[in-house]
Amino acid sequence: MCRDHFLRGYGDLLLAAAIFIVAAVVFRPLLDVIALSMTFAVVAMPLKRRLNRRFGPPLAAMATTITAFALLLILGLFVAGILYQNIDYFRDTVARLASVFGEIQAGGFEFLPFIQPETIWRGLDAGLAGGLEYLAAQVFAVPGFFLRAATFFLVLYLALLFGERVYAEIRQRLPDRLDYAVGEISARSVDTLYAIYIVEVIVAVITFFIAIPFFYFMGYDRTLFFAFITGVFQLVPIIGPSFIMVLFSLLAVLEGDIIRAVLLIAVGYPVVAAFPDAYIRPVLMGGHTGISPVILWIGIFGGLYVMGIFGFVFGPLILTWVITVYRILIEGREPVGR
Template identity: 30%
Template sequence: MTNRRPYVLGGFLLALSVLVAFILVDVLATVFFAITVAYLLIPLRRWLEDRGTSRWVASVVSTIAAAIGVVVVFSPLVVILFLRLNDLVALASLIPDTLSIDLFGFFYQLTLDEAFTVGFSLLRSVARATALAAPVILIKLTLFGFLVFALLISGDSVGRTLLALVPEAYHHEATALNTRARETLFAIYVLQAATAVGTFVIAVPVFWLLGYDFVITLATIAAVLQFIPIAGPSFLLAGIAAYHLAVGDIVAAGLVIVAGGLFIAWLPDILIRPRLAKETADLPGSLYFVGFIGGLLSLGPVGIIAGPLAVALLAETVSLLREELNVEDESETPTNGQIPDDSAPPTTDGTANDS
């Protein structure tokens, strides 16, 4: 008689996982990001262990490496703000005391004092919201760090336990899905960095052609903001356009919105991500784009990772099913432009009747 205890316990595990997810719904995105990051850091932890480092020390070093990576990504914004603060103040001094808008028969006049009043009011609202959210953000960051460390410590045993729960006949499929998930996650994070670099490369000539002085500075800000796909660089472009409107240069504002929005905010996500997805994750660009956009619109920021991952696992499952059913790929079917005729009845020796 087949031992049913492992499967009953597996059912309990699944039910409790759903219950825990429901209870921890407010931090579910944090947990998901922690799992994906730990999943990618496990090879680094194993590499450190192979060189004589203890499991605990290797996990600490890997977690710190992830934290340093995040700091390195966003530190250019702080450095640029520090180095260009005087230039920003000089640009602000060029804004006229009165802004007049006369467009299509509509006339509106805004004084600098009124603009500052509105701006400071908005700034106070943002500061108040940030202050209220700061404790929650700090707690989530702490939770993220502890989760990554805990998963690095015990991730191997959890993986082996889940694999042991799968019937031995399906170990190949489970291993294939695990490999696909790891490769896809690695590709997604690499794609984020590659898209940021691509945004920088594209933004430099675009800002130069638009006549800006601090081309490298603006391109760097756009590249860092690209980690918030599409919307990130749009914040920079909107700020530049608002400045042009403030000094009365409507044409420049329109150019930076149209040209910058097309080439800096939109093009990298459309051009770079799908192409590199095929190279790094062996995932067709169209499927990656569907997962990326669908996940972003459905789940928010967590969908940037969850969407392509779900699509990749679905594609891998279809591939496994095709192998199981011995379905040949069309590209592998040797044809000379004609479809083989399978309607001819076989002869007694097993070959097709040529008559």
């Protein structure tokens, strides 16, 4: 009896898991793109549900996929255009920032003896060159690039079209205890992806638009470029745009512009850096408060270090799974019978 119950309850799940593992090994070169598209489908699902009321599932999934493609294309072209137009200016700014550390050390500040200006310059210059080479390699490797892009959007379309139904069917086959665990993990995963894709990106975009008038009235020549860099740094946990304000204020002090340095700290920090974090992010998060910001930070940093750019998403997501499973085991809650 126990053996039959085990086979009925878990045998098919073990078989399905084995098949998924084999498929993951076979499609390993595309696994990161497939997984990323599935996470993207999770946050795009609300749009698909709204469109589904008017157009039906196939057209709604297609319209959502096309919308995602258009947004990503516009964003990619915008970022590439700004970087292309300002590469030389960016390198000059990095050189000036490296000289700031030289001035600090020359002034007797020995709390950073291990930082040398030439080391900073060489590291940032190499990082910029390496990043551009990586992007160029991805773009000019046309067959591979288009294969991965096509895989992303095809999987996105299928996940939007069949994802909810497959998810519901799988949960119906799970034992109560396992179904409860999957439900908890799913809920926390949605919160995490919402925080990564929606909240972080929206806050970065808002920071970008707040920074435009600020840098314009501060008299900076390349307003759009500095606003863009500030918005990008909003995506960097802990550091954020505060790092930009501190560095620019140091440059202003060394250049003898004390008024600009004071304005960068007294106005730029609270308006451009603190306001989005202290007010906009909590408002956008709303009820999605189950994920600690510290967990997101650790997950993003660790994920970027281990998995590269894809770790920005999968790092926090995997940490969320670990913590959720830990809570389920510790709390020992019993699921409600179906």
